[in-house]
Amino acid sequence: MAEIPKIITSRFDYEDSYSIARYEATGGYAALKKALKMTPDAVGEEVKSASLLGRGGAGFPAGTKWGLAPANVWPRYLVVNGDESEPGTYKDRLLMERDPHQLIEGVLLACYAIGCGQAFLYVRGEMALAQERIAAALNEAYAAGYVGKNILGTNFSVDVVLTWGAGAYIVGEETALIESLEGNRGMPRLKPPFFPAAKGLYMQPTIVNNVETLSNLPWIVQNGGEAFAALGAEASRGTRMFAVSGHVKNPGVFEVEYGTTTFRDLIYGHAGGILGDRELKAFIPGGASAPWFYGEHLDIPLEKGTVDRAGSMLGSGAVVVMDETTDAVKACLRVVRFFARESCGKCTPCREGTNWLEKILQRIQDGYGRPSDLELLMDVSDNISPGIAWPPKQTTICPLGPSAVSPIASALQRFRPEFEAKIAMAEQNRQSVPVAFPKAASHA
Amino acid sequence: MARLSPDNVVLAKEIISRYPLPKSALIPLCHLAQEQDGYLTEEAMAHIAELVNVTPAEVLGTASFYEMFKMEPVGKYMINICTNISCQLMGGEELLAHAEDKLGIRPGQTTSDGLFTIEDVECIAACTEAPCLQVNYRYEHRISNQQFDQLIDDLRSGKRSDIPAHGMLARVRQHIPEDRRAGSVLPTDSAAPVWIGAEESSNG
Numbered sequence: 001m002a003e004i005p006k007i008i009t010s011r012f013d014y015e016d017s018y019s020i021a022r023y024e025a026t027g028g029y030a031a032l033k034k035a036l037k038m039t040p041d042a043v044g045e046e047v048k049s050a051s052l053l054g055r056g057g058a059g060f061p062a063g064t065k066w067g068l069a070p071a072n073v074w075p076r077y078l079v080v081n082g083d084e085s086e087p088g089t090y091k092d093r094l095l096m097e098r099d100p101h102q103l104i105e106g107v108l109l110a111c112y113a114i115g116c117g118q119a120f121l122y123v124r125g126e127m128a129l130a131q132e133r134i135a136a137a138l139n140e141a142y143a144a145g146y147v148g149k150n151i152l153g154t155n156f157s158v159d160v161v162l163t164w165g166a167g168a169y170i171v172g173e174e175t176a177l178i179e180s181l182e183g184n185r186g187m188p189r190l191k192p193p194f195f196p197a198a199k200g201l202y203m204q205p206t207i208v209n210n211v212e213t214l215s216n217l218p219w220i221v222q223n224g225g226e227a228f229a230a231l232g233a234e235a236s237r238g239t240r241m242f243a244v245s246g247h248v249k250n251p252g253v254f255e256v257e258y259g260t261t262t263f264r265d266l267i268y269g270h271a272g273g274i275l276g277d278r279e280l281k282a283f284i285p286g287g288a289s290a291p292w293f294y295g296e297h298l299d300i301p302l303e304k305g306t307v308d309r310a311g312s313m314l315g316s317g318a319v320v321v322m323d324e325t326t327d328a329v330k331a332c333l334r335v336v337r338f339f340a341r342e343s344c345g346k347c348t349p350c351r352e353g354t355n356w357l358e359k360i361l362q363r364i365q366d367g368y369g370r371p372s373d374l375e376l377l378m379d380v381s382d383n384i385s386p387g388i389a390w391p392p393k394q395t396t397i398c399p400l401g402p403s404a405v406s407p408i409a410s411a412l413q414r415f416r417p418e419f420e421a422k423i424a425m426a427e428q429n430r431q432s433v434p435v436a437f438p439k440a441a442s443h444a
Numbered sequence: 445m446a447r448l449s450p451d452n453v454v455l456a457k458e459i460i461s462r463y464p465l466p467k468s469a470l471i472p473l474c475h476l477a478q479e480q481d482g483y484l485t486e487e488a489m490a491h492i493a494e495l496v497n498v499t500p501a502e503v504l505g506t507a508s509f510y511e512m513f514k515m516e517p518v519g520k521y522m523i524n525i526c527t528n529i530s531c532q533l534m535g536g537e538e539l540l541a542h543a544e545d546k547l548g549i550r551p552g553q554t555t556s557d558g559l560f561t562i563e564d565v566e567c568i569a570a571c572t573e574a575p576c577l578q579v580n581y582r583y584e585h586r587i588s589n590q591q592f593d594q595l596i597d598d599l600r601s602g603k604r605s606d607i608p609a610h611g612m613l614a615r616v617r618q619h620i621p622e623d624r625r626a627g628s629v630l631p632t633d634s635a636a637p638v639w640i641g642a643e644e645s646s647n648g
Contacts, residue, residue, distance in 0.1 A: 074633070124569070125512045148621075338529075
């Protein structure tokens with residue numbers, strides 16, 4: 001088998017990978033120079049031929065997304081989603097910290113192809129180092145003539161503005177991110193009508209792309225979309241970064257061939273297997289929102305369609321491994337608690353439902369569960385995501401609420417006896433504790 | 445501690461100038477105010493409202509949505525301990541319990557000397573380095589109880605000059621030189637970009 005090239009992490013091993021000197025010395029900004037000699041349409045076609053799926057979570061084809069902007073409606077904006085917050089996910093931060101120029105070049109290529117007059121690079125608030133590295137890289141790129149007015153002496157002009165959040169998971173949702181960028185609370189907008197490509201930032205056509213997605217563009221433009229599409233399988237082309245965390249010997253972020261690498265390769269190969277050579281209990285294949293997978297899923301390839309059909313998703317490329325010692329109720333509670341804390345409060349089923357789910361699970365975990373609680377969990381879940389099916393239906397504007405249902409549906413289906421054991425213990429406790437009601441006062 | 449200092453007003457105006465509409469600068473300006481005072485004061489929010497031309501209530505409305513903005517003073521060092529799934533699996537909750545014992549405070553509280561605040565936070569994107577924490581949004585990876593104690597000692601004795609006081613986020617700021625500025629594109633600028641040409645050939 002041919003060696004799989006490192007497409008987006010090729011500079012990670014350099015000490016000064018984030019400097020413009022290193023970037024230029026390793027082929028940086030060559031794709032921009034090449035693109036500026038092509039028509040914007042030709043650049044767009046190159047990206048389309050790469051079959052690059054968005055790397056943020058939904059996996060929508062980037063080339064198609066660009067084409068959704070209505071023709072001849074100006075101005076258009078580009079918004080870079082660097083608000084990486086999905087539990088287990090840890091790759092956009094590395095791309096921003098270690099190779100900010102690659103991202104900036106990707107932003108410029110996208111702006112040139114789509115015709116965006118201005119770009120906003122939105123970095124998660126908690127990522128101070130990423131903000132510093134991007135600010136420094138932008139300052140370098142402006143001084144070198146790669147960004148700003150008349151880029152490299154052409155008529156292509158665009159400002160790339162670093163902007164940043166202040167702590168809210170929901171802002172990773174693209175319409176919430178746009179709200180935040182307009183100076184508002186980060187609450188998602190209803191789609192339709194507010195599809196960003198048609199009515200986004202300031203109600204203008206706006207393309208929102210993830211950091212990893214854009215970081216692929218310099219390589220694609222330089223080497224051709226076909227070379228990118230030659231890697232991978234089926235709908236999943238090129239390479240992709242996966243973070244493997246939890247109970248593994250060698251947790252890390254690995255750039256692997258998309259579509260062909262399996263979960264087994266990732267967990268037992270790259271990540272070195274389970275800690276202490278214990279047994280695998282379950283793993284989350286694509287961030288906290290994804291239904292859980294088990295041993296029988298290990299040989300499934302990291303291919304979007306295949307994973308979707310198997311009942312989960314690759315989401316944001318976060319694989320969280322739980323070994324046999326893991327308390328399924330506790331793990332489930334922690335993931336649900338995350339969604340309860342991060343619900344923005346706009347839709348009632350999510351605002352109320354996720355908190356109810358957390359409280360019921362907490363009560364089971366603390367030894368106060370009731371036999372009816374399991375049914376209650378499913379009932380509340382059903383009110384957030386009718387039918388508790390995959391892909392999920394939703395009674396909410398965005399998928400955050402239904403995401404809280406995933407771990408419950410998974411854990412209850414697979415590890416129901418663990419829930420029942422805790423509830424039985426609670427029943428026993430109730431019966432064995434002598435009830436010491438004070439004697440009724442005499443009303444004589 | 446109140447309104448933005450004259451130097452920060454200059455910075456604030458530069459930040460505002462980078463956006464098509466001033467209100468887009470609201471969150472960055474709240475960070476600037478928090479950098480100045482360590483937390484977000486009412487006076488600063490009123491000042492920001494003037495600068496971006498909204499009401500003080502709108503500034504509070506936005507700021508109060510975001511966890512990083514503190515409406516009350518917090519410790520000089522904000523220690524955010526992650527207990528989300530990857531960290532939980534690797535001992536994040538035990539680390540939090542140790543931190544509570546060591547500092548004698550609960551999450552959300554500040555030590556009486558005003559040095560430390562601890563928070564029980566959601567995923568901070570260092571999952572392969574679990575259990576992890578941030579001090580004023582700077583990472584510490586794979587922290588044992590012993591290393592936590594050492595960290596506290598080092599912060600107390602001023603050995604961690606690499607970590608600025610709470611409020612200071614990025615120490616490098618973007619600066620767009622005047623002669624390189626392409627300029628903000630207003631939502632009403634409806635002409636096609638010059639490099640695209642007047643008519644778009646195809647769509648989709």
